Amino acid sequence: MQARSEETRTHILEAALRRFASVGYNAASVEDICTAAGVSKGAFYHHFPSKQALFLALLNDWLATLDAGFEAARKANVPETLLAFTEMLPAIFAAADGRLTMFLEFWLQASRDEAVWQASIAPYERYQQFFTALVEQGQAEGSLRADVEASSAARAIVGLAVGLLLQALLNPQANWERTAQESMEILLNGLMHKRTTT
């Protein structure tokens, strides 16, 4: 029974991902998702109290994959760790494919709805804190310049990743893997050198 229930949950998540990607978060109804997953509404609500809860489960699954990748990619010092993360970007881009419009739509909704905002700000703030701690570590070990706010550097790293994902959504033809690696390398380079006055 346990395995069967887990399987049902996975079917619902996979069907929801496809529906959200094809028609959008708002247009995809719980009924549609149930039909696509081949489950009853009762089974759906047994696993997820709402469509929003289902979305957050998808988001958290994706973030958990990222977290595991980040932990596995830790190196001897922070610049090497950041370069290793950058090498993960193609896989992140590939995994985001199809989910990206869904995240955007949810983000939009979060900007208008306090309850959704509260639910979605937590994972986002987690990355902000993760990269702030990483930059602080680099500053402590002397590999990153000390004259920048670690939290600003973290927002730059997260901002660049988010901005490149968005650009990739609008213009999928460009070589985003290479662009992402070069962009992050420029940012890292800027974090390793003392400020230059022009």
Next chain:
Amino acid sequence: MQARSEETRTHILEAALRRFASVGYNAASVEDICTAAGVSKGAFYHHFPSKQALFLALLNDWLATLDAGFEAARKANVPETLLAFTEMLPAIFAAADGRLTMFLEFWLQASRDEAVWQASIAPYERYQQFFTALVEQGQAEGSLRADVEASSAARAIVGLAVGLLLQALLNPQANWERTAQESMEILLNGLMHKRTTT
């Protein structure tokens, strides 16, 4: 009659901006916009063939303001010009307030609809080309490192700006003016120094 017509157009644009910001691009109907602007549907369609055309007019007005700002901020060399652009970011953020969700929504639509995509990719590509040319100029004058692809650096600049705008949308409490300036300074710093192998 000419001035009156211009005034009607402005009323429609202002009403549309408010409606798009409050209920979203998709939910705002032409009828709503006409009511809010106090104009007839006939007057609306005299000025704009469609809601999409209206949106593109709003987008182009905003981009024209940016362009004028960028031209006025040109300095003796490219790093100084980029720093001057960075000082414009608070004003860009302020002007984007209320428009941002609308742009996101349109962006989402563009990712699903070929016709909308064609209409919205042009201004976006314009900034990509603008910053590519600026980075090439910096490389030619020797103020920016020559070992990066100018087009990648341009995507990094545009990506960072877009990513920070998005983060500001999700978390308006943070000090985005300072963050934006520090982030761009890090990126610029990374463009001014030769690559370091770690």
